[in-house]
Amino acid sequence: MSFPAAVRLTVDLDALAWNFAVLRQAAGAAEVAPVVKADGYGLGAGPVARRLWREGARSFFVARLDEGEALRAALGPERPADITVLDGLTPGCADRLAAARLAPALMSLAQAHRAADLGAASGRPLSVGLHVDTGMNRQGLDPAEAAALAASPQHLRHLDVNLVMSHLGGAAVPDDPRNARQLEAFRAVRALFPQARASFAASAGVFLGEAYRFDQVRPGVSLYGGGPQERPDPRLRAVATLEAPLLDVRRVAAGETIGYGPSARAERDMMLGIVAAGYADGIIRAAAGRGYAWAGGSRRRLVIVTMNMIGIDAGDGGLAAGDAVELLGANVAVDDLATAAGSVAHECLTRLSAVGDRRYLGGE
Numbered sequence: 141m142s143f144p145a146a147v148r149l150t151v152d153l154d155a156l157a158w159n160f161a162v163l164r165q166a167a168g169a170a171e172v173a174p175v176v177k178a179d180g181y182g183l184g185a186g187p188v189a190r191r192l193w194r195e196g197a198r199s200f201f202v203a204r205l206d207e208g209e210a211l212r213a214a215l216g217p218e219r220p221a222d223i224t225v226l227d228g229l230t231p232g233c234a235d236r237l238a239a240a241r242l243a244p245a246l247m248s249l250a251q252a253h254r255a256a257d258l259g260a261a262s263g264r265p266l267s268v269g270l271h272v273d274t275g276m277n278r279q280g281l282d283p284a285e286a287a288a289l290a291a292s293p294q295h296l297r298h299l300d301v302n303l304v305m306s307h308l309g310g311a312a313v314p315d316d317p318r319n320a321r322q323l324e325a326f327r328a329v330r331a332l333f334p335q336a337r338a339s340f341a342a343s344a345g346v347f348l349g350e351a352y353r354f355d356q357v358r359p360g361v362s363l364y365g366g367g368p369q370e371r372p373d374p375r376l377r378a379v380a381t382l383e384a385p386l387l388d389v390r391r392v393a394a395g396e397t398i399g400y401g402p403s404a405r406a407e408r409d410m411m412l413g414i415v416a417a418g419y420a421d422g423i424i425r426a427a428a429g430r431g432y433a434w435a436g437g438s439r440r441r442l443v444i445v446t447m448n449m450i451g452i453d454a455g456d457g458g459l460a461a462g463d464a465v466e467l468l469g470a471n472v473a474v475d476d477l478a479t480a481a482g483s484v485a486h487e488c489l490t491r492l493s494a495v496g497d498r499r500y501l502g503g504e
Contacts, residue, residue: 147384147417149495150469151183153191153502155377156363160195162375163359166346170353173199175342175360177207177226181486182422182493183364183380186214190504192363193219201226201245201358205233208242224269224303226279229255245269245305249285252295259298269303270333274325275318276309283329290332303356304329304336311344311352312370319348330354344368365474366485372473380492381469384417386435388461389454398451399444404428411454413440415465418448422491423467424481431480434471435459442480468492 164172174197180188189200189211199222202208208225215221225237228247237244246252246268259266270289273280281289289295306326310316323340330338338354343362345352347369364380367373392412398404406412413435419425423445431442433452436459440452452465466472474485481488 146497147382147421147495149183149492149498150381150383151187151498151500152377152379152381153187153500153504155365155379155502156188156191157195157502158377159363159365159379160192160197163343163346163357163362164196167353167357168350170341171199171356172197173201173222173224173339173356173358174363175201175358176211177201177203177360178490179207179493181360181364182490184498184500185211187500187504188363189215189221190219191502193221194504198222199224199356203227205230205236205242209236209240212240212242226271228271229258229268234258243267243269243303245271245303247271247279247281249281249289252281252289252299256295256298259300265298265300267300267302269305270301270336272304272306272326272329274306274322274329276307276322278307278309280306283325286329287332301333301336303339304333305339305358307342308340308345308348308352311342311348312368314348314369319352323351361484361486361489364485364489366478366489367475370475370478370484372475378468378470378474380474380489382417382422382467382492382495383464383469384415384421384450384467386413386459386461386463386465387416387449388414389457389459390414399446404444404451411457411459412443413452413454413459413465415450415452415467416448417450417465417467418446420447421495422488422493423450424477424483424488424491426483427477427481431477432472434466434469435463439471440465 176185224243229244229251271280310318339356341352341357343359365378392406425445428445432439443451478485
């Protein structure tokens with residue numbers, strides 16, 4: 141099959157909608173609030189969020205203030221979503237948060253005090269979320285700080301805490317003992333703010349059971365096709381397909397080295413396919429030797445990955461210049477690529493943001 145002389149990313153919005161439906165069914169009564177940070181995991185936050193709005197999503201999470209502003213503009217006034225910024229109330233951002241109608245997820249006691257001061261100055265409570273660290277040790281007030289805030293009426297009367305959230309550190313491994321410990325800690329903190337909605341589970345946590353779902357779940361990677369346990373999950377569909385043309389097929393004699401350095405060597409006389417893509421297009425270099433592509437109806441081992449070229453084992457032939465090579469998609473699971481690269485699906489997807497030639501399938 142002839143293919144254009146460019147790397148191309150195809151984003152299947154119908155597959156995205158399918159995954160959203162799978163997560164919504166798994167979430168039971170909890171609201172499903174998609175995480176669209178890092179430009180929708182590299183796939184385009186605007187098209188992704190607009191399609192998810194069409195499917196029923198009304199709340200979204202982003203990491204940065206500028207992501208929230210861009211998402212608000214992309215959704216437009218006809219889609220008045222709730223958008224939460226996970227960085228919280230960073231210095232100097234209050235006016236921009238208010239202008240874009242973004243809610244900060246306060247991530248420290250200092251941010252909470254700053255938010256209360258802003259609420260007092262404005263004359264009305266400031267609408268905020270509260271991020272609590274229940275054992276991940278990365279972001280959020282610790283339980284003692286949350287308790288101190290809950291016991292501080294001089295601060296609380298200037299805050300409208302409408303969401304209490306935390307994040308699981310081991311949800312991809314269902315029997316990880318941290319999950320139960322974090323759940324117990326989160327329940328205790330949630331009880332301090334009974335008027336607030338509670339959100340605890342991300343993609344993997346959705347599948348841990350009803351106890352972890354509370355009022356709202358925040359799936360990210362599984363919306364885009366990544367398995368909740370960091371391996372391919374047959375319930376989910378690939379949203380991103382990365383393809384590139386085959387430039388050449390060349391013979392390499394047994395014992396010859398391939399590419400830079402001595403690490404890649406032909407173990408036999410072989411046909412090597414040269415693909416017009418590389419780590420500049422999002423394929424992690426460390427996947428060479430362990431990952432695979434799809435061409436000519438079968439898997440082809442990644443031999444080398446360089447900046448703009450990938451070498452694949454072309455087998456006994458049957459491939460020709462101009463053939464399409466799938467580097468990620470329905471036949472090359474993002475979790476398999478991540479495992480080969482010693483990474484996670486999140487990184488493999490967000491690296492695709494560098495691909496400029498993209499198309500969207502399915503309506504927004």
